[in-house]
Amino acid sequence: MSGRDKITGVVLAGGQGSRMGGVDKGLVALRGRPMVAWVLERLGPQVDELLINANQNVERYAVFGHPVVPDDIAGFAGPLAGLHAALSRAQHPLVATAPCDSPFLPDDLVSRLHAALVEQDAELAVARTFDQPHPVFCLCRREVLPHLTEFLAGGGRKIDRWYGTLKVVEVRFDDEEEAFRNINTRDELDRLE
Numbered sequence: 001m002s003g004r005d006k007i008t009g010v011v012l013a014g015g016q017g018s019r020m021g022g023v024d025k026g027l028v029a030l031r032g033r034p035m036v037a038w039v040l041e042r043l044g045p046q047v048d049e050l051l052i053n054a055n056q057n058v059e060r061y062a063v064f065g066h067p068v069v070p071d072d073i074a075g076f077a078g079p080l081a082g083l084h085a086a087l088s089r090a091q092h093p094l095v096a097t098a099p100c101d102s103p104f105l106p107d108d109l110v111s112r113l114h115a116a117l118v119e120q121d122a123e124l125a126v127a128r129t130f131d132q133p134h135p136v137f138c139l140c141r142r143e144v145l146p147h148l149t150e151f152l153a154g155g156g157r158k159i160d161r162w163y164g165t166l167k168v169v170e171v172r173f174d175d176e177e178e179a180f181r182n183i184n185t186r187d188e189l190d191r192l193e
Helices: 033-045 058-062 079-089 109-120 141-153 161-162 174-180 186-193
Strands: 009-011 049-054 094-099 125-128 130-140 168-172
Touching: 009 079, 009 109, 009 168, 033 049, 033 094, 033 109, 033 141, 049 058, 049 079, 079 094, 079 130, 079 161, 094 109, 109 125, 109 130, 109 168, 125 174, 130 141, 130 161
Parallel strands: 009 049, 009 094, 125 168
Antiparallel strands: 094 130, 125 130
8 A cells, every 4th residue: 555645534423313213323333342442543554644423412423532623514414524523624635424323344445446536536435335335434535625615605415416516436335234333223233243
């Protein structure tokens, strides 16, 4: 990986966890550790800097030793607001995202997204398994920030609508479908315990 642009990774933990009864999903324990700890452990070795995007329990997230960046846009505006916050504060030209509720994300996520981004000269690379894109697993260039700021300022919130306005490459991870499983409900969590 020598010679590649440096990458900032961000764990998206800015949601309200409404499907899990309003709890902060990143802090919910899986096998004795907060879910965000699993994600940080897997994403960390793949990037040069790590940020955590969180809008509540900031001091609890700060314990993990990475900068915690809240959304600049009020009202839990979704993953795009988290990406916006990360792009605004990233030290590196590329930003990779992963959600806090996907503890089994692929160890080669960033390298595969990066290879496709460079090869296709795209603005954004997004993971896909079979016919399912996973827009919260992406790698994008920091220079999309003004474009995203404008989209959000205009009331846009849907991640796929924003993607539709960029040069995007989808990267197949059919061989690692299970790695993109996210944990939204107590039932899903109990099954994995």
